[in-house]
Amino acid sequence: MDFRVKNFSKLRILPTPEDGLRALVERAPQAEAWAERRMEEVRPALAWLYRGRRRIATSAVAILTVMLFLHVTFGANGMVVYRQKKAEYEQVQKETESLQQENDRYTGQIRGLKSDPKVIEKEAREKLHYAKPGEVIYVSPAPPVQQPPANKSASN
Numbered sequence: 001m002d003f004r005v006k007n008f009s010k011l012r013i014l015p016t017p018e019d020g021l022r023a024l025v026e027r028a029p030q031a032e033a034w035a036e037r038r039m040e041e042v043r044p045a046l047a048w049l050y051r052g053r054r055r056i057a058t059s060a061v062a063i064l065t066v067m068l069f070l071h072v073t074f075g076a077n078g079m080v081v082y083r084q085k086k087a088e089y090e091q092v093q094k095e096t097e098s099l100q101q102e103n104d105r106y107t108g109q110i111r112g113l114k115s116d117p118k119v120i121e122k123e124a125r126e127k128l129h130y131a132k133p134g135e136v137i138y139v140s141p142a143p144p145v146q147q148p149p150a151n152k153s154a155s156n
Contacts, residue, residue: 049056073079112119124130131137 071078075081109119113123129137129139
């Protein structure tokens with residue numbers, strides 16, 4: 001293996017800090033002229049913006065207000081969604097109240113079936129068709145079950 005450096009001519013000599021500063025000072029007038037040209041190009045637009053600053057600010061506030069109104073009204077948690085949720089909540093409350101009343105009625109019925117002899121007797125007479133001696137029970141026949149027609153021509 002050969003570790004010898006053969007060609008030194010490709011090495012660069014690094015510039016000194018003074019050289020960089022000198023180059024910067026030499027180019028300063030060109031940079032100032034460029035900046036002046038750009039300012040002259042931009043000056044009319046800046047003057048227009050300065051003259052119309054109140055209109056621009058008023059327009060920006062108006063646009064912001066409209067966007068905020070739309071968000072509050074139709075956003076993910078806006079008034080439209082809030083009213084829908086409120087109506088749904090009221091419907092669930094009514095349903096819960098009716099189910100609670102039905103539950104209370106069933107609880108009273110169960111309590112009566114466990115302890116009240118009159119309720120027990122009434123239930124036995126209705127469901128099991130029990131009768132006291134000398135009573136006659138009339139039971140209506142079950143309504144006939146209608147079979148659907150086999151085909152459409154039979155229904156016509």
